[in-house]
Amino acid sequence: MAKTAWLEREKRKQKTVNKYAKLRAELKANGDHQGLALLPRDASPTRLTNRCRVSGRRRAFMRRFQMSRLTFREMALAGLIPGVTKSSW
Numbered sequence: 001m002a003k004t005a006w007l008e009r010e011k012r013k014q015k016t017v018n019k020y021a022k023l024r025a026e027l028k029a030n031g032d033h034q035g036l037a038l039l040p041r042d043a044s045p046t047r048l049t050n051r052c053r054v055s056g057r058r059r060a061f062m063r064r065f066q067m068s069r070l071t072f073r074e075m076a077l078a079g080l081i082p083g084v085t086k087s088s089w
Helices: 004-030 033-038 069-077
Strands: none
């Protein structure tokens, strides 16, 4: 499990992105790069990272299932994800 501090940091970044989204869109439309530079770094949506809902892992993230490959494999083999079966041929 990811440390609670990492999860809280991601939540804080998401709030900052939401707060400045409208202003960022206006500045980008006007081409005001200097105004964009004055905004906080965390106001950029590219600063957000996808994290596994179960374990908090950020690497090997599967967007469709909102979890990491390791958690996905464990849950799929346990039959906890509907519609997912182990392939064999």
